[in-house]
Amino acid sequence: MEKSRPRLAIDMDEVIADAFTAQRLWYKDTHGYRWTEDELKGHHLGDLATPEHAAGMQALLHEGHFFADLEVMPGAKDALKFLNQHFDIFITTAAMEYPASCAPKFQWLQKHFPFIPALNIVFCGHKSILAADFLIDDNVRHFQHFRGQGILFSAPHNLNVEWSPRVANWKDAVAYLMQQHPETEAP
Amino acid sequence: MEKSRPRLAIDMDEVIADAFTAQRLWYKDTHGYRWTEDELKGHHLGDLATPEHAAGMQALLHEGHFFADLEVMPGAKDALKFLNQHFDIFITTAAMEYPASCAPKFQWLQKHFPFIPALNIVFCGHKSILAADFLIDDNVRHFQHFRGQGILFSAPHNLNVEWSPRVANWKDAVAYLMQQHPETEAP
Numbered sequence: 001m002e003k004s005r006p007r008l009a010i011d012m013d014e015v016i017a018d019a020f021t022a023q024r025l026w027y028k029d030t031h032g033y034r035w036t037e038d039e040l041k042g043h044h045l046g047d048l049a050t051p052e053h054a055a056g057m058q059a060l061l062h063e064g065h066f067f068a069d070l071e072v073m074p075g076a077k078d079a080l081k082f083l084n085q086h087f088d089i090f091i092t093t094a095a096m097e098y099p100a101s102c103a104p105k106f107q108w109l110q111k112h113f114p115f116i117p118a119l120n121i122v123f124c125g126h127k128s129i130l131a132a133d134f135l136i137d138d139n140v141r142h143f144q145h146f147r148g149q150g151i152l153f154s155a156p157h158n159l160n161v162e163w164s165p166r167v168a169n170w171k172d173a174v175a176y177l178m179q180q181h182p183e184t185e186a187p
Numbered sequence: 188m189e190k191s192r193p194r195l196a197i198d199m200d201e202v203i204a205d206a207f208t209a210q211r212l213w214y215k216d217t218h219g220y221r222w223t224e225d226e227l228k229g230h231h232l233g234d235l236a237t238p239e240h241a242a243g244m245q246a247l248l249h250e251g252h253f254f255a256d257l258e259v260m261p262g263a264k265d266a267l268k269f270l271n272q273h274f275d276i277f278i279t280t281a282a283m284e285y286p287a288s289c290a291p292k293f294q295w296l297q298k299h300f301p302f303i304p305a306l307n308i309v310f311c312g313h314k315s316i317l318a319a320d321f322l323i324d325d326n327v328r329h330f331q332h333f334r335g336q337g338i339l340f341s342a343p344h345n346l347n348v349e350w351s352p353r354v355a356n357w358k359d360a361v362a363y364l365m366q367q368h369p370e371t372e373a374p
Contacts, residue, residue: 007316009316014218019316035351090313090316092316094363095289095310096305096306096308097305099289099290099293099294099305100290102282102286102289102290102293102310103286103287103289103290106283106286106289107286117312118283118284118286118312119283119311119312119313120310120313120316121283121311121312122309122310122316123282123289123307123310123311124306124308124309124310124311125304125305125307125308125309126277126306126307127317128318129194129196129277129279129307129309129317130316130317130318131315131316131317131318131334132316155249156228
């Protein structure tokens, strides 16, 4: 009989879906300016733009279909396929700020991560509502009242944030998670 | 300083939103037949319809906007307003079978329950992912791996199901919840 598996909650944007690059490209195409790596470090894109441009970016996100064509983050597909053998994976994304994003996000997941059952998808606001052993996210605010272990996934905006454990990419994330796993060896 | 409040998760359809009556009316308008109370007892509507009619009903639910105009369940608004003073309320609805329902369900909640913050809305599949002290739902399957106390909200389809506690309506639900509350008296 299969033993109970640890439960792993995984965020979407900047963790498995590259919303950051798409927003950066949209800004360059729309306003002709490409932010440098130095400018991006420690900032959300909305903070770098003028208020007017930030409002345009918000409107883009509210349209929802922006989320339909995002690239998959490097290594995410293979990592989740592997982790899926050892953890119960839930995709847990903060969609309530952009309710129109739910349907495109759902379709995106079905397309790129068909091995994650639809019933394991969660669109939420506060992630303190999640009952999971681990949560991989690029925003430490979601760890504040989360009852399991928060794992910070590096993104330009969080590079100055203090949090441990932090993982730089999916290779790091798999290594960390398999170290924590009660029953399996690292791959 | 405010003490930590118990967390209450509440389902939508048949608990705060009357999807049942709307489906029953749609069936009568579309197929000319009105199910009797006796026929409904212990059955989901989809099981009573012919396969062809059930498929039409599924299509209706998949369109999503069906969920935009549902009536609020009797007493739900006042009950949630009251409970909101004593519990941290999350609305937790199984939307993944009908992903197009997310946006209309979100708007419905904003319209009828504006005092529930958007960040306290959860669209999920399996409700075992919820970290809450109580879950009010009309489907006992959601209680199976839920770590808190499941409270069955009576609906025609669940009248033959054994579960305790069961509440017949929102008056009952408030009375039960306030009995369980660690710090307050019944209203």
